Amino acid sequence: MAKIPEDLKYTKTHEWVKVEGEIATVGITDFAQAELSDIVYVEVNTVGQQTEQDKPIGTIEAVKAVVDLFAPVSGEVIEANESLKGAGAKVNTDPYGEGWIARIKLSKPKELDKLLDPAPYAELVKKSEHH
Amino acid sequence: MNTDERRFLSGPYLCNLRNLRFSRFLSSCFYSGSWARFWFLTSRDSRIVYPSMLKTPFYGKHEAAGARMVPFAGYDMPVQFKGIIPEHNRVRKTVGVFDVSHMGRIEIRGRDALSFINRMTTNNASILEINQAQYSVFCYPDAGIVDDLVVYRLEDHYLLVVNGANNDKVTKWLEEHLAGNVEMKNVTEDIAQLAIQGPEAEPVMQRISSIDPSGIGFYWAATADVVGVESLISRTGYTGEDGFEVYFPKEYADKVWDVVFEAGKEFEIEPIGLGARDTLRMEMKYCLYGNDIDETTNPLEAGLGFVTRLDKPEGFIGSDVLRKVKEEKPGRRLVCLEMQDRAIPRPSYRIYAGETQVGHVTSGTMSPSLRKGIALGYVKRKHGKAGTELAIDIRGQRSPARVVKPPFYKHGSRK
Numbered sequence: 408m409a410k411i412p413e414d415l416k417y418t419k420t421h422e423w424v425k426v427e428g429e430i431a432t433v434g435i436t437d438f439a440q441a442e443l444s445d446i447v448y449v450e451v452n453t454v455g456q457q458t459e460q461d462k463p464i465g466t467i468e469a470v471k472a473v474v475d476l477f478a479p480v481s482g483e484v485i486e487a488n489e490s491l492k493g494a495g496a497k498v499n500t501d502p503y504g505e506g507w508i509a510r511i512k513l514s515k516p517k518e519l520d521k522l523l524d525p526a527p528y529a530e531l532v533k534k535s536e537h538h
Numbered sequence: 539m540n541t542d543e544r545r546f547l548s549g550p551y552l553c554n555l556r557n558l559r560f561s562r563f564l565s566s567c568f569y570s571g572s573w574a575r576f577w578f579l580t581s582r583d584s585r586i587v588y589p590s591m592l593k594t595p596f597y598g599k600h601e602a603a604g605a606r607m608v609p610f611a612g613y614d615m616p617v618q619f620k621g622i623i624p625e626h627n628r629v630r631k632t633v634g635v636f637d638v639s640h641m642g643r644i645e646i647r648g649r650d651a652l653s654f655i656n657r658m659t660t661n662n663a664s665i666l667e668i669n670q671a672q673y674s675v676f677c678y679p680d681a682g683i684v685d686d687l688v689v690y691r692l693e694d695h696y697l698l699v700v701n702g703a704n705n706d707k708v709t710k711w712l713e714e715h716l717a718g719n720v721e722m723k724n725v726t727e728d729i730a731q732l733a734i735q736g737p738e739a740e741p742v743m744q745r746i747s748s749i750d751p752s753g754i755g756f757y758w759a760a761t762a763d764v765v766g767v768e769s770l771i772s773r774t775g776y777t778g779e780d781g782f783e784v785y786f787p788k789e790y791a792d793k794v795w796d797v798v799f800e801a802g803k804e805f806e807i808e809p810i811g812l813g814a815r816d817t818l819r820m821e822m823k824y825c826l827y828g829n830d831i832d833e834t835t836n837p838l839e840a841g842l843g844f845v846t847r848l849d850k851p852e853g854f855i856g857s858d859v860l861r862k863v864k865e866e867k868p869g870r871r872l873v874c875l876e877m878q879d880r881a882i883p884r885p886s887y888r889i890y891a892g893e894t895q896v897g898h899v900t901s902g903t904m905s906p907s908l909r910k911g912i913a914l915g916y917v918k919r920k921h922g923k924a925g926t927e928l929a930i931d932i933r934g935q936r937s938p939a940r941v942v943k944p945p946f947y948k949h950g951s952r953k
Contacts, residue, residue, distance in 0.1 A: 445622045447904045448880060466933070468882050470622045470904045471813060473933075 409438035409532055412503055416479070416519060417528035423503065424479045424522060426513070431480050434507045435467065435498060438532045445470040446495035451487035451509050458484055460518050464509060468495065476508060480518050486510040594639035595730040595791030603809050610812060611702030613640040618811035625814035626906040629777055630947075633736035633802050634810035635795075638783065642705030643726045647695040650718030655689060655696055657854055658715060660837055662847040666691035671757045671772055673845050675837045676708065677856030681863065682833035683840070684711055686825060688774060690759055697770075697785075699731075701827045715855075730788040734798060735781030735818075737951040738805040743782050745801040746794075747771060751782065756953040765790075765797045776815065778822035778950030817903050823874055823914060823944035829885060830872055830900045830914050836860060839868035839916065841944075870897060871922040874944045875930065877911035881937035888931040889915050889939070896921045899930060907947045913939065 415423045421439035425432045440446065451465035458464050463475040464484055478484070487509050491497060498506035513519075523531070591614040600607065605616035616637065619625060628634045646655060655663045661674035670691055676684035685704040690697040700708045709724050716722065734742055743751040748763035751771060759772035767790040775781035786794060799807055816826070825831045825840055837846045838860060847854075848861055877883060883902035888895050897917035905912040913930065921928060924943045929936040 444618060447882065468904070470817065470882075470906070473882065473884065 409436065409441060410503070411436065411438075411525050411529050411532065413525050415503070416522035416524065417531075418477065418479045418522060419531060420477050422477060422479045424519070426519060429513050429516070430485070431482070431511045431513055432507050433476075433479055433509045433511060434502055435476065436528075436532075437502050438535070440499050440502045440506070443467065443469040443472060443474065444499065446498045448493065448495040449476070449488070449491035449498060449508055451476070451484065453484045454487050454509075456484055457514070458482065458511065460515070460521075464511075467498070467508075478511060479522060480511055480513055480515065482511040482514040484509055485512050592640075594637055595788040596637040596639060596732075596795060599792065599795050600637065600809070605809070605811060608812070611640045611705070613702065615640055616809065616811040618813045619809050622811070622813040622817060623906045625808065625810045626817050628806070628808045629736045629779055629810055629814065629818055630907060630950075631736070632805040633734060633738040633742055633781075633807050634814075635798055635802070635807060636733040636735065636810050636815055638731045638733050639729070639788070639791075640702035641726075641731055642698075642700040642702055642708060642724070643729050643731070643785070644698040644700065644709060644712065645695050645723045645725050646698060646712075647721040647723075648719040650720050651696055653852070654715075654717065654720045655698070656850060656852060657717075658712060659687070659689060660842075660847060660854055660856070660860075661689070661845040662850050663689055663691070663696075664850075668693055669759045669761075671759055671774055673757075675831075675842055675845060676711065677837065677854070677860070678833060679855055679859070681836040681838075681856040681859040683827070683831045683835055683837060684708060684833070685827055686831060686842075690770075690772065692759070692761075692770070704827060728788060729785050730791040730794070731783060731785050732794065732798065733775055733777075733781060733783045734802075735775045735777045735810075736779045736805075738802070738807075739779070739781040742798065742802045742805065742807065743771065746797050754782075764794055767794060769794075773953065775952075776824055777818040778824075778945060778947060778952050779818075780951040780953050814906075816901075817906055820901050820903055820912060820914065821905055821907055821945060821947035822950065823872075823946065825872070825914075826901060835872075835916070836863055836868070838863050839870050840872045867919065870916045870918055872900070872914055873917055873922045874942045874946055875899075875913040875915060875928065875939040876908070876942045876946065877913070877930070878938035878940060880911070881930070881932045881935075882911040883913035883915075883930045883932065883937075883939070887913075889917055890929045890931065890936060891917075891921050891926075896928065905946060911937075911939075912946050917941070 421436045447468045453464045458478040460481045464478045465476040600616040607614045608617040659674040675686050685708050688699045754773045767786045769786035774783050831840045882904045883899045887899040889897040899913045899915040902913040926941040930939045
């Protein structure tokens with residue numbers, strides 16, 4: 408079973424968000440990392456830029472697939488986890504901790520209301536896990 | 539066009555975290571499972587909707603091992619167990635086991651079996667001795683490739699092992715060309731096939747078979763008892779490592795599987811999925827049908843000249859066109875490209891020399907052994923020499939790539 412911490416907000420595209428004050432820390436969920444598996448590196452080429460909710464802010468390269476990372480909220484991308492440039496495996500081993508990907512300074516805090524709480528996100532994962 | 543469509547069209551490996559929302563997208567890649575799993579369905583011919591997935595005789599073993607399953611060639615197949623990188627390394631370091639029961643197996647018998655096979659395939663089957671195997675190719679009259687295969691000459695018949703995704707197509711193709719005293723039987727569903735691959739494959743085989751496998755040469759076979767089950771063992775594989783493929787009646791699948799894993803315990807033997815099968819073969823420049831070769835490519839440009847015997851006296855289907863191709867030299871070549879930065883090339887990415895596009899990628903991955911991006915791709919002939927500096931367009935950014943001599947991985951234990 409994919410881990411889904413209670414204290415985070417989620418997107419339908421499998422990002423998680425942790426809000427502290429006006430700063431949102433962003434990563435991908437345990438479900439997403441397991442599906443991708445073998446992440447090689449993560450690139451966030453938007454640091455210092457303004458982004459809108461749902462816009463791509465980076466890419467995640469796994470051995471056999473590449474996916475976009477979407478901004479769960481609007482604001483300025485203020486920081487990227489530099490350690491993932493050479494060691495993407497951290498996203499696999501600790502997606503909610505050392506595998507965090509970017510920090511965004513919220514410009515529209517109200518958008519947080521549109522994000523999923525753990526329970527509805529768990530439902531979404533459940534639907535996706537089995538076919 | 540939205541991002542998703544654009545990305546899908548630009549290559550089957552690309553997916554993004556949004557795909558889950560787009561059932562249209564999922565159906566467009568004929569994929570009905572969860573979102574990231576479709577990536578392995580690289581072969582056009584394998585992306586077919588089957589009303590019900592077939593199961594190999596080892597399905598229960600895969601489930602028990604916690605494999606992630608994907609539809610491949612009509613079968614529900616394990617794409618990975620632990621992860622591509624650890625599985626890849628297991629095969630390079632000691633030994634791993636692949637369920638390759640999805641491969642198509644066709645028996646050919648009769649007085650004219652040899653001449654039939656010789657007419658249908660590019661390699662020279664007349665040189666085969668009993669229990670010898672050879673890699674070969676079926677071509678269309680225009681020299682496009684129907685499939686690649688292994689031909690075994692056995693005591694009283696030939697066994698053709700073809701790609702699972704092409705099994706039906708090849709069977710029909712052969713049926714259409716049957717001539718003389720030839721009998722053909724597709725035995726795919728009767729037989730289980732395991733590939734035991736890696737530098738420690740031989741001691742594993744030693745423990746489970748009635749004969750000494752060290753006597754089997756590369757691309758030779760023998761019939762033997764494997765735990766009391768009459769089997770065909772050949773020293774063949776798709777990894778670049780030493781290894782064997784074992785064919786036996788599917789009823790014994792569970793029994794043989796258990797014995798193989800017991801025998802390999804001290805080498806930390808593990809099951810290996812399609813994901814690592816793909817990275818292993820790519821490091822050796824072994825072609826994958828549907829990616830690197832298909833009906834639009836010919837064996838000479840794909841670098842399969844070594845199995846294209848234009849000197850066969852009777853010729854073969856496609857030989858006239860290939861003779862011309864050889865005289866004029868192929869306009870493009872399938873080459874190995876090594877990335878010079880950390881970028882990872884994917885199928886369909888464009889290859890450039892300066893500002894001019896000179897080809898495209900047909901297979902690409904991060905190489906677990908080399909720890910860098912590698913690609914197979916077709917480039918115009920004059921750009922195909924080892925050492926040539928080219929660039930690959932990685933989603934809008936050019937990354938330097940160098941043409942290198944095959945294989946990428948040079949330390950394989952293959953005999």
